[in-house]
Amino acid sequence: AQSVTQLDSQVPVFEEAPVELRCNYSSSVSVYLFWYVQYPNQGLQLLLKYLSGSTLVKGINGFEAEFNKSQTSFHLRKPSVHISDTAEYFCAVRLIQGAQKLVFGQGTRLTINP
C-alpha cells in the first residue's frame, strides 16, 4: 500500500520569503505525484503533478516541485510567497496502474506573515 508523509504540520513564513514544504512517499510500485491546495472552506485545487519526464515540474501560482526517486520525495517550493498563499497544502500519490484513488498526506498549513 502507498503512504505519504508530510514532514511539517505547520510552516510560518514572512511575506516575500522562499518556502519549501516537504513530502515523502512510500510505494512498492510506480506512482503519480500531486500537490493540492485547500483554501478555507473550499475544496481541493490541483497545484501541480508529476506523471513522467522532467523531474522538475511547475504549477500554478508560481509553485514548483521536484521529484526525487532515490529519496522518494516530492518537495514543493516557491521562491517568494504572498499573503494569498496562506492555505493548507496536501501531497498525494496515485498508482499508475490499477486503483486510481488518491492517497493524501496529513497536510501542511502554510501561514504567511506580513
Next chain:
Amino acid sequence: EAGVAQSPRYKIIEKRQSVAFWCNPISGHATLYWYQQILGQGPKLLIQFQNNGVVDDSQLPKDRFSAERLKGVDSTLKIQPAKLEDSAVYLCASRKSGATYNEQFFGPGTRLTVL
C-alpha cells in the same frame, strides 16, 4: 463548465441521527469519489464509483455509511446513525474515464458536525 456541486455546505446533527449528502459531478465524468477529511488530516477515500457501479468501498464503514449513484450521475452519501467521530468534511470528486491519467476535480465539501 460547471464544477462539482455539493449540498448542503454545512450540517449540524445530534449523535444517532441520520444525515445525507448530495453530489452532482461534472457533466460527462463517469468516475465519482467520496472522501472523508477529518480536521487536521488529509482526505481519505470512502468510496469510488465507475458509472453506477462500486469500484472500491474498502474503507467505507458499511455498518453506518451507505452510498449510491443511481443512473450514473448524481450520488448520495448517507450516515445512519451518526457518531461523534463522523464530524468531518465530506468531499466529492469526479473525473473522466478512459485515459491513464485524468484530473480529479473536487467539490467544495459538506462540513458535518455531530454533537
